Amino acid sequence: MTSQPAKAPAKLGRQPIKVLVVGSGAREHALCWKLAQSPRVAEIIVAPGNAGTVGGDRGGLAKVRNVALRPNELGAIVALASDEGVDLVLIGPEAPLGAGLVDALAAQGIHAFGPRRVAAQLECSKAFAKQFMQRHGIPTADAAIFEDLDEARQWLVDHDGPVVVKASGLAAGKGVVVADNREEADAALLRIMRDGIFGEAGETVLLEERMYGDEISVLAFCDGRTALPMPAAQDHKRIFEGDRGPNTGGMGAYAPTPLLDDAMLRRIHHEILLPVINGMRKEAYPYIGVLYAGIMLTETGPRVLEFNCRFGDPETEALMLLLDSDLAELLLACVEGRLRSDEVRWKTGAAATVVLASSGYPGSYAKGAAIEGIAQAEADADVRVFHGGTRWDGDTLRTAGGRVVAVSAYGVDLRDALAKAYVAADAISFDGKHLRRDIGWHALAKSPQPSQDNISQTGVPS
Numbered sequence: 115m116t117s118q119p120a121k122a123p124a125k126l127g128r129q130p131i132k133v134l135v136v137g138s139g140a141r142e143h144a145l146c147w148k149l150a151q152s153p154r155v156a157e158i159i160v161a162p163g164n165a166g167t168v169g170g171d172r173g174g175l176a177k178v179r180n181v182a183l184r185p186n187e188l189g190a191i192v193a194l195a196s197d198e199g200v201d202l203v204l205i206g207p208e209a210p211l212g213a214g215l216v217d218a219l220a221a222q223g224i225h226a227f228g229p230r231r232v233a234a235q236l237e238c239s240k241a242f243a244k245q246f247m248q249r250h251g252i253p254t255a256d257a258a259i260f261e262d263l264d265e266a267r268q269w270l271v272d273h274d275g276p277v278v279v280k281a282s283g284l285a286a287g288k289g290v291v292v293a294d295n296r297e298e299a300d301a302a303l304l305r306i307m308r309d310g311i312f313g314e315a316g317e318t319v320l321l322e323e324r325m326y327g328d329e330i331s332v333l334a335f336c337d338g339r340t341a342l343p344m345p346a347a348q349d350h351k352r353i354f355e356g357d358r359g360p361n362t363g364g365m366g367a368y369a370p371t372p373l374l375d376d377a378m379l380r381r382i383h384h385e386i387l388l389p390v391i392n393g394m395r396k397e398a399y400p401y402i403g404v405l406y407a408g409i410m411l412t413e414t415g416p417r418v419l420e421f422n423c424r425f426g427d428p429e430t431e432a433l434m435l436l437l438d439s440d441l442a443e444l445l446l447a448c449v450e451g452r453l454r455s456d457e458v459r460w461k462t463g464a465a466a467t468v469v470l471a472s473s474g475y476p477g478s479y480a481k482g483a484a485i486e487g488i489a490q491a492e493a494d495a496d497v498r499v500f501h502g503g504t505r506w507d508g509d510t511l512r513t514a515g516g517r518v519v520a521v522s523a524y525g526v527d528l529r530d531a532l533a534k535a536y537v538a539a540d541a542i543s544f545d546g547k548h549l550r551r552d553i554g555w556h557a558l559a560k561s562p563q564p565s566q567d568n569i570s571q572t573g574v575p576s
């Protein structure tokens with residue numbers, strides 16, 4: 115969007131606020147569910163939302179309603195926020211952040227929770243992120259960056275060892291090839307740079323050292339100066355059990371993960387999160403919103419795989435069940451640059467999310483199947499079913515996307531949370547339902563007698 119003369123940001127005071135949530139996934143439903151509990155929130159508009167955020171009797175959430183606008187209709191979203199007198203915009207997906215939605219809202223004096231376009235490059239340009247990490251000494255895989263196919267292919271000839279090929283731009287989670295040998299890496303380069311399978315997103319490519327270790331997701335609330343980590347989560351990206359098959363948006367998640375203790379979370383805070391926030395501020399891109407660090411716990415310590423500039427999906431569907439604090443107050447503290455560690459409280463225990471997907475996802479899949487059993491699933495007060503690809507057809511709920519619902523459960527520990535999530539997941543039925551039965555298995559196998567004592571619950575490292 116073109117830059118416009120900036121209006122002073124509106125004063126928020128203590129009055130009830132109207133929130134606009136941008137996005138349509140289970141992540142956005144979970145955020146709306148948590149926001150709706152806040153006495154500070156008078157109304158929530160969702161653009162475009164899904165069947166879980168329609169409000170009224172069918173959606174089940176008071177204060178919430180959908181507006182049929184796509185997240186990439188930036189001008190229309192700004193106009194809606196302005197016409198409706200929205201006080202705060204919460205942006206779910208990365209694309210509108212990368213396209214400058216926060217900048218466009220700021221130009222109208224409207225507060226938004228999310229980074230500006232330049233700061234969102236941490237996710238939208240892997241080349242930017244890599245060079246930023248190199249400038250600021252943030253641990254990550256070594257990488258070479260190429261805009262020329264022949265130079266990239268020559269690098270492969272000159273360098274031995276396993277390599278990871280990454281399209282720099284946004285490629286819907288498909289732009290990374292972990293190659294087992296040089297031939298595979300070369301073939302990936304040709305597909306990305308010669309055949310242009312990711313379009314512009316593949317004009318710049320990274321060839322990266324392969325790392326080994328457990329993968330975790332550390333999300334942090336950021337106000338431009340402070341980063342407060344949430345309990346560390348683990349996502350399960352592959353479509354099939356045992357981490358096989360193609361990558362998806364995420365088939366399940368849980369938090370906190372026993373794969374790291376408080377000392378490791380503190381290390382991640384000091385070696386990764388704070389250097390990002392400080393580096394961004396020094397480079398005049400103050401980072402406001404959620405900073406999501408995809409981290410590999412390697413033999414030499416935590417190293418960054420990637421950054422996302424937003425809440426993770428499905429991590430958020432688990433984390434919102436653990437968050438004890440008022441989400442609206444937290445988001446306001448971030449946008450007003452006054453985040454304090456005592457503002458973020460987490461429940462003890464654990465939360466787990468199991469995604470129910472349409473058979474065929476992440477490839478092509480059928481839509482329109484009737485979904486049954488959500489009320490039975492939610493009969494357990496510790497269970498919430500967050501809608502993703504769903505729509506109402508009269509009074510019938512139907513599938514409308516690849517990841518249909520995220521079944522989330524809170525428990526006294528990870529085992530308890532997973533057991534409740536799977537009972538609930540089994541209560542829901544639709545034609546072609548696909549789920550992974552092994553969410554959390556790796557963590558449970560590594561920690562047979564989970565003790566809550568060594569698992570971070572506070573998210574407040576010192």
Ligand code: AMP
Pocket residue numbers: 255278280287290292322323324325326329351408419420
């Ligand atoms: P990214 O989108 O960069 O997180 O990459 C997607 C997935 O590819 C990650 O979740 C990892 O499983 C894998 N991956 C990315 N980079 C590396 C690396 N340098 N070494 C090993 N695996 C990687």
Ligand code: GLY
Pocket residue numbers: 349363364422425426427428429
């Ligand atoms: N769960 C991975 C992501 O949100 O990108």
